[in-house]
Amino acid sequence: MVIHQISLIINGTEEGLQVPSNMTLLHALRDKLGFTGTKNGCEAGECGACTVLVDGEPMNSCLVLAVELNGREITTVEGLAENGKLTPLQQAFADLNAVQCGYCTPGMLMSATALLRRNPQPSEVDIQEALLGNLCRCTGYQRIIDAVLKASRNGGAK
Amino acid sequence: MTYKVIGKRVKRVEDPRLLTGQALFVGDVTLPDMLHAAFLRSDYAHAKLISIDVNLALEVSGVVAVYTAADMGDAWEPGPPLVSPPPTLENVVFNSRRQVPLVKDKVKHAGEIIAVVVAESRYIAEDAVEEILVEFEPLPVVVDLEKCLEPGSVLVHDDLDTNLAAHLVQNKGDYESARKGADLIINRRFQLDRGAAVAMENRGIVADWNEKNQHLTVWDATQSPIPIRNGLAARLGLTQRQVRVIAPFVGGGFGPKIMMFYAEEMVLPWITMKLGVPIKWIEDRRENFYATTQEREQIHEVEMALSKEGHILGIKQTIIHDTGAFNPYGLTTPLNTQSHSMGAYDVQNYSSEVIVVFTNKTIVTPVRGAGRPQGIYIVERLLDIAARELELDLMEIRRLNFIPPDAFPYEHKIIDQAFVPLILDSGNYEPAFDKALEMLGYEDFIKKEQPRLRAEGKHVGIGIVPFIETTGVGPYEGARVSVEPSGKISAATGVGTQGQSHMTSFAQIIAEHLGVQVTDVNLVTGDTAEFQWGTGTFASRGAVVAGNAVNAAASDVRQKVLKLASKILETPEKELELEDGMVRVVDIPDQSISLGELALLANPLRGAVEPGTEPGLESTKYFGPAFGATAFGVHGMILEVDPETMMIKIRKYITVEDCGTMINPLVVEGQIHGGVSMGIGNAYYEKLHYDENGQLLNANLADYLIPGSTEMPHIDVHHANTPAPNNELGTKGVGEAGAIPVPALFAQALENALHDYELEILETPLSPNRLYELLHKQEDPS
Numbered sequence: 001m002v003i004h005q006i007s008l009i010i011n012g013t014e015e016g017l018q019v020p021s022n023m024t025l026l027h028a029l030r031d032k033l034g035f036t037g038t039k040n041g042c043e044a045g046e047c048g049a050c051t052v053l054v055d056g057e058p059m060n061s062c063l064v065l066a067v068e069l070n071g072r073e074i075t076t077v078e079g080l081a082e083n084g085k086l087t088p089l090q091q092a093f094a095d096l097n098a099v100q101c102g103y104c105t106p107g108m109l110m111s112a113t114a115l116l117r118r119n120p121q122p123s124e125v126d127i128q129e130a131l132l133g134n135l136c137r138c139t140g141y142q143r144i145i146d147a148v149l150k151a152s153r154n155g156g157a158k
Numbered sequence: 159m160t161y162k163v164i165g166k167r168v169k170r171v172e173d174p175r176l177l178t179g180q181a182l183f184v185g186d187v188t189l190p191d192m193l194h195a196a197f198l199r200s201d202y203a204h205a206k207l208i209s210i211d212v213n214l215a216l217e218v219s220g221v222v223a224v225y226t227a228a229d230m231g232d233a234w235e236p237g238p239p240l241v242s243p244p245p246t247l248e249n250v251v252f253n254s255r256r257q258v259p260l261v262k263d264k265v266k267h268a269g270e271i272i273a274v275v276v277a278e279s280r281y282i283a284e285d286a287v288e289e290i291l292v293e294f295e296p297l298p299v300v301v302d303l304e305k306c307l308e309p310g311s312v313l314v315h316d317d318l319d320t321n322l323a324a325h326l327v328q329n330k331g332d333y334e335s336a337r338k339g340a341d342l343i344i345n346r347r348f349q350l351d352r353g354a355a356v357a358m359e360n361r362g363i364v365a366d367w368n369e370k371n372q373h374l375t376v377w378d379a380t381q382s383p384i385p386i387r388n389g390l391a392a393r394l395g396l397t398q399r400q401v402r403v404i405a406p407f408v409g410g411g412f413g414p415k416i417m418m419f420y421a422e423e424m425v426l427p428w429i430t431m432k433l434g435v436p437i438k439w440i441e442d443r444r445e446n447f448y449a450t451t452q453e454r455e456q457i458h459e460v461e462m463a464l465s466k467e468g469h470i471l472g473i474k475q476t477i478i479h480d481t482g483a484f485n486p487y488g489l490t491t492p493l494n495t496q497s498h499s500m501g502a503y504d505v506q507n508y509s510s511e512v513i514v515v516f517t518n519k520t521i522v523t524p525v526r527g528a529g530r531p532q533g534i535y536i537v538e539r540l541l542d543i544a545a546r547e548l549e550l551d552l553m554e555i556r557r558l559n560f561i562p563p564d565a566f567p568y569e570h571k572i573i574d575q576a577f578v579p580l581i582l583d584s585g586n587y588e589p590a591f592d593k594a595l596e597m598l599g600y601e602d603f604i605k606k607e608q609p610r611l612r613a614e615g616k617h618v619g620i621g622i623v624p625f626i627e628t629t630g631v632g633p634y635e636g637a638r639v640s641v642e643p644s645g646k647i648s649a650a651t652g653v654g655t656q657g658q659s660h661m662t663s664f665a666q667i668i669a670e671h672l673g674v675q676v677t678d679v680n681l682v683t684g685d686t687a688e689f690q691w692g693t694g695t696f697a698s699r700g701a702v703v704a705g706n707a708v709n710a711a712a713s714d715v716r717q718k719v720l721k722l723a724s725k726i727l728e729t730p731e732k733e734l735e736l737e738d739g740m741v742r743v744v745d746i747p748d749q750s751i752s753l754g755e756l757a758l759l760a761n762p763l764r765g766a767v768e769p770g771t772e773p774g775l776e777s778t779k780y781f782g783p784a785f786g787a788t789a790f791g792v793h794g795m796i797l798e799v800d801p802e803t804m805m806i807k808i809r810k811y812i813t814v815e816d817c818g819t820m821i822n823p824l825v826v827e828g829q830i831h832g833g834v835s836m837g838i839g840n841a842y843y844e845k846l847h848y849d850e851n852g853q854l855l856n857a858n859l860a861d862y863l864i865p866g867s868t869e870m871p872h873i874d875v876h877h878a879n880t881p882a883p884n885n886e887l888g889t890k891g892v893g894e895a896g897a898i899p900v901p902a903l904f905a906q907a908l909e910n911a912l913h914d915y916e917l918e919i920l921e922t923p924l925s926p927n928r929l930y931e932l933l934h935k936q937e938d939p940s
Contacts (some may be wrong), residue, residue, distance in 0.1 A: 022281060036186035037179015039409070041358050042443035046859035049358055077179035086177060094173040097824040100832060101657030102176030103183065103358040103409025131867040135859065137358050137410050138657045140831035141867045 006070040010035065011079025019066040025059075026050045028066035029076060037077035037106050041135070048134030051107035052076050058114040060133070077106035080113065088155040089113060092147040100138030107134045112148045116157035124149065163670040164887070167824045170662045171677055172407075181407040184362035184379045185440045192364070193222055195426060195439040196283035198273040198290050199448065200265040203518040203852025204312070206295040207261055207272065214289040215275055220282035223433065224290065225425075226273045227260040233428050234259060237419035238389050241488030243324065244577040251325040255315050257484045257521060259424040265294070266314055266483035267518050268852055269448025271421050276429060276437060299518045299852040303457050303478045306515050314483055314516040323485045324514035328496060328572040331507035333463070336472035340463035344543055348458040349921040350532050350901075352480075352846040353839070354450070355525045356864050357656070359409020360441035361450060365426040369434050374401045376427055379408045380684075382417035382694025384652045387686040389419055390427055398690070405684035411656035412836070413525040414451040416696050418486065421449075447857035452846060453491060453525035455480040456532050460499075462540040463507075468548055468555040472507030475499060475536065479514045482521040489514065491522065491529035493575040494628070498533025498898075500570065502587050502626045502790060503559040508572070518852040524696065526836055527897045529575075534625045535922060538902035542909070543918065552906070553595065556624060560587040567883075574786070575697070576631035582788040583884055590814045590878040591624055594792035597812040597876060598622065603796060617801055618809070619911025622794040625899040629789050629817075629891025630702025630882070634782030635692045637704060639668055639711040641719065641775035643761075645739045645754030647672060647679045649711075652692025653704045654684035658893060659825040660700060664708045666821055667887070671712035672719065672753065673736030691780070698891025701821055702787050706885045710779035713886075718775050722756050787882035787890040790816040793834070793899045795871075799911045801933070804926035806842065806908075808871035815895060816878040819888035826892050827875045833896015834873055839864050840897060841904035845923045 001020040008015050017032045029035040041049030043062045050061040053075035080087050099105050115122055115130040127148045175181040212224040227234050236256035243252035261270050273290050277283035300306045306321040314321055364377040380386055387403040430437045460475040479492040492512045545555040561568050563586045570580040603620055611618045637651040647668055665679035682688040720731040723741035727749055735744050743749040761773045796810040813830055820826045843863045847855040856862045881888025901922040909917050915933050
């Protein structure tokens with residue numbers, strides 16, 4: 001297997017790493033760089049737990065090879081809060097009890113962050129559609145949707 | 159009792175870590191020199207294992223070892239029996255057959271493990287799995303619950319002359335006599351099919367044997383770390399103190415992460431002890447569909463006898479329950495079905511036979527609801543059918559049969575899944591039922607809105623289903639609560655946490671007693687080094703059993719605090735209050751001492767300790783209920799069906815939930831929302847499709863559809879409160895409740911929506927496709 005030297009700009013910081021050709025971004029983030037906030041739920045692009053932002057767009061990190069993203073900007077859940085201060089979206093999740101086991105939460109936050117950045121005042125239907133690729137087994141989605149609505153009123157994604 | 163913290167909508171203390179990616183899940187554990195395991199699993203559901211050749215796999219660069227059953231030697235043994243048959247019942251047949259770590263001679267379901275590869279990375283391990291050569295002799299497969307009992311059937315277990323895993327009968331009253339006096343006898347056959355739990359986090363294990371310390375640490379995404387620790391110690395010849403099992407943050411449990419002793423839980427600890435380095439395995443989604451336990455598949459032949467007024471005179475049923483290839487979890491699920499098939503009703507005569515069968519399918523253990531949804535489905539469907547036959551109102555027939563409030567505690571004279579008498583401790587059903595009708599606008603909908611919408615050609619239907627849930631069963635749980643010199647409180651309990659907010663709810667109980675902030679309590683769950691007595695998180699028992707243990711320990715610590723403070727402040731205990739981390743003299747706030755100072759004084763470095771006293775402000779207490787606390791609820795919905803596509807739109811969804819005292823309503827509502835979501839999946843989307851070869855045809859999340867953000871309605875939750883009389887807090891469980899009545903509710907509402915068709919639903923799960931087939935059966939018999 002060919003090993004590639006690549007660099008990724010993760011949460012604003014450039015990280016150099018070596019990855020084999022077949023390594024997905026998900027595993028590069030988790031196993032090579034220690035960004036374990038991004039979760040692995042299916043490795044098939046079906047559950048959305050591994051959603052990160054690539055140049056601002058939500059992407060299933062299990063479906064893209066790390067080597068393809070050389071030089072690109074990646075945002076993970078670790079990159080949302082600044083100096084320990086939760087974003088309005090994270091705060092709304094906490095305020096409205098939108099988290100239970102928390103395993104889908106990083107992916108939900110990333111998809112919702114991307115939504116709020118492109119559409120700061122989404123309707124409930126806009127939110128449902130934006131989160132359709134993110135499965136949650138604990139919450140029934142209602143409070144997650146409510147949290148995104150609340151965040152849209154409180155400063156959006158930041 | 160008036161509480162200050164218990165019962166409040168307190169924000170979760172675990173969220174900051176979960177929202178920032180800092181919470182530790184098993185998959186996040188990385189250790190120096192850690193190796194990775196991948197499993198070769200059988201594609202066949204039933205096959206003789208002729209030979210295995212691992213040589214090519216061993217040649218793959220980066221592979222450290224490959225093991226088969228033969229390599230395990232004496233360490234190869236089936237998993238332990240977890241739940242034995244009820245000792246108090248007579249004439250119980252129970253053929254215990256437990257899952258094995260690696261297949262030795264015969265595969266009994268697709269997904270069983272043939273070999274394990276250990277390598278430097280998961281990528282390498284998975285590639286090497288492909289290099290293992292296995293010769294199988296495929297055998298005929300048994301999947302059908304009834305055919306498997308026919309003479310001459312293929313046998314799942316060759317050392318048994320039958321596929322009968324268990325048989326038991328429980329009777330209450332005299333059904334046959336009751337039947338003779340009946341005006342109406344309803345006979346139906348119900349077919350209930352399998353679903354998967356689909357926790358978003360798959361299973362996972364990291365096992366680390368430290369040769370120098372002679373100590374094994376296992377991170378395990380389990381609901382029950384203590385039984386796993388105890389079982390591992392026994393299997394591996396270690397003392398329990400030499401094994402630590404940690405269930406850190408766990409990404410959803412829903413039953414299958416219960417104390418199963420999965421094959422992987424037996425294999426990884428054995429490998430780390432053999433190799434002396436840490437080993438990690440994280441289940442992938444396909445493995446989760448084949449190798450993680452499932453539930454719900456049953457056939458019911460049921461009879462209900464009624465008077466012409468609609469009184470239930472008796473119920474008789476035979477349940478055939480599919481346990482899959484093995485039955486480590488005993489009779490828990492069918493016993494729950496048996497207990498819940500009388501629902502919330504006063505049924506004096508009940509005759510119930512349970513037949514459990516082995517098939518070449520994935521093992522069955524409880525999944526959220528655990529047999530209860532099936533029981534509620536049966537009794538609620540029968541009442542719907544009876545009401546139609548007797549031309550009674552669907553709601554009136556329920557009111558007529560509810561157990562009245564003065565009949566509690568109500569003893570059913572059979573035993574439940576906990577092997578204790580099925581006693582419903584308390585309840586007040588009719589007001590909660592009326593509330594549900596009011597929330598749904600039942601009268602108005604039936605009389606005005608539905609006729610109007612029907613006139614517009616819309617197929618709108620309404621459903622209301624009450625249910626009970628036996629919760630909070632024994633044997634016991636424990637908790638330790640300790641005031642630290644910093645003034646913070648440390649606490650631990652043995653149950654694991656998979657999203658139930660234990661760290662917040664239990665902290666609320668402690669904060670109530672000790673007058674501290676919830677955020678001042680650091681509570682650990684699911685780490686055997688922190689607390690080593692207990693069973694685990696299952697059966698909607700955390701808030702009841704562990705919650706009351708926490709309550710007892712916190713109450714005891716409060717007494718210790720008061721006793722010491724009384725001495726220091728020279729004030730009688732009854733004149734002291736605990737507020738803001740301080741003990742104060744009531745009305746004289748300046749006379750006070752902090753909990754931290756008291757903790758220091760309770761653990762002196764010099765001087766003599768009074769004889770008979772213990773150091774510290776700490777207490778460990780246990781709670782074990784004699785029998786469970788029975789919750790009650792009512793779900794209602796209005797839905798619209800498109801009779802062309804059979805797609806549905808849920809216009810309104812309401813629940814009334816009586817789980818006794820709530821520790822945190824935010825958490826309770828969240829549990830209900832999630833339960834309903836799973837219930838909607840169970841009712842209308844989720845079915846595991848096994849073919850005649852025992853192959854699961856939809857083993858992925860693209861083909862096995864769980865509800866997504868666009869399927870879920872808003873859920874309006876109302877709380878009723880009938881406190882449990884047999885525990886101090888008055889709590890009843892609620893974790894599974896949301897899922898229980900939903901399939902029955904769907905059936906009722908769909909029949910109502912499609913009133914112009916002759917539709918009688920006798921199966922679950924449905925789907926748009928299946929509903930189409932049912933509706934067009936009469937028109938097109940092909």
